[in-house]
Amino acid sequence: MTAVGFTLQPDPEFLELLGDLLRTEPDYFELAPETTWREHPDGTLLPNSYAQLFLDLGDSAHTPFVAHGVGFSVGSGDDDLPRQQRWLRRLALDHQLFRFRWLTDHLGFSFTEGANLTLPLALPCTPFHAARVRRALARLQEVVPEVGVENAVPYFFPGNPLDEATFLRRALAAPGMHLLLDLHNLWTVAEHASLDPDAYLAHLDLTKVIEIHVSGGSYSAPTWHPEGRTRRLDSHDSAVPEPVFRLLERVVPRCPHLRGVTLERMEGTVQPHDVPVLREELRTIRRLVASAGKRPRNPSPSPYPEPVDEAVAVDGSSPPSARAEGDEVTSADTRAYEQALRRALTASDPVTALATEREQAPSGSEVRGWLDAIDEDGFRLAALLVARLRFERLTRGSPEADAWFEEAPAAFAEAFRAYHAAVAPGAYFPGHEARLFASWQRSYRPGAGG
Secondary structure, X not given: OOEEEEEOOOOHHHHHHOHXXXXXXXXXXXXXXXXXXXXXXXXXXXXXXXHHHXXXXXXXXXXXXXXXXXXXXXXXXXXXXXXXXXXXXXXXXXXXXXXXXXXXXXXXXXXXOOEXXXXXXXXXXXXXXXXXXXXXXXXHHOOOOOEEEEXXXXXXXXXXXOHHHHHHHHHOOOOOEEEEEEHHHHHHHHHHHOOOHHHHHHHOOHHHEEEEEEOOOEEOOHHHOOOOOOOEEOOOOOOOOHHHHHHHHHHHHHOOOOOEEEEOOOXXXXXXXXXXXXXHHHHHHHHHHHHHHOOOOOOOOOOOOOOHHHOOOOOOOOOHHHOOOOOOOOHHHHHHHHHHHHHHHOOOOHHHHHHHHHHHOOOOOHHHHHHHOOOHHHHXXXXXXXXXXXXXXXXXXXXXXXXXXXXXXXXXXXXXXXXXXXXXXXXXXXXXXXXXXXXXXXOOOOOOOO
């Protein structure tokens, strides 16, 4: 029987407010392992106070755990292996404590050559990149045998968004590798790209779906765009929209190996009046899942051919006779693409910087094609989110920076913009970001451009 889960957030007020709901409604808890970690200045990853808080909650509610990571970066290349190995060592220790039923992460890459862009950025949908994702999942399987990726919600694509569904069939073409199907992500992408969600689902191998996410979101502020346009955000900060529930109702009967449907809600977005709404959402999910269980499960075989060129090899090899278009993509192409994104996303004018990167990429090259496909509005939004997430990481990690922002927001914003432009975003944890900022600040002169 398919279970119903709920995400745990590292926020005592969130946990206290939802205490009774957490003890009575979910069949399992989902947590992001990284939210239970802190980083020692020497780089060692250690448990923070939330690790024990979540363990105690699980014990008192007799509720098992699943893991949904937010920072492993399954699309990273070999340059990121040392950091991934550090993640894996901490995940192995976590698994001893939480006994995760399965472990997933976001499709895409957020780390490249030491830079942390935080957002999972879209990968080109080539066999080369599918093999890269599969190798990362194989590393995760050394910790938790059942692993998977979530269809992400990139705000720009280096190609046709519909290609991601077929890409996932390639990336997950090995035993024990599954799909976490996030329906709000799909609905958000459909809004951005005028995509038919059912067409996307038709391209997926729904037999790979192990878990489904449902959540709500909001829209960006009109002030974020020069012309006042808004875009849907995967912000997990509101009630689940009715179209997402309708997608859930349609897709559950088509996922024969589905184990859980998880309701997501972010910390800091729940007030007392939201508690009964969340309770009813969990019960709605349970009703829809139960109703689907009474109907014949029909995975509806896809009309699209299996990507046989990839077989199940995790090393990225494929027989020469089975190579597909795109296999000529190389590590050098990918590195050039990632470097271009990193430079443009952290520039003071990201859209102009993207145009420059396009002009400098060789005409007709793979990299030029990927950059040309990027939607400028989505790129602008992604750059704002990269900066905003870094800003939040800094103010969480540095009481001094947080106090400066409260006392003189304009002066602090000027300093942060200079810092963001001058210092590559290399930190993932708040303490590390605070140390980078403190080091940079010693040479900062207001009004001097950093």
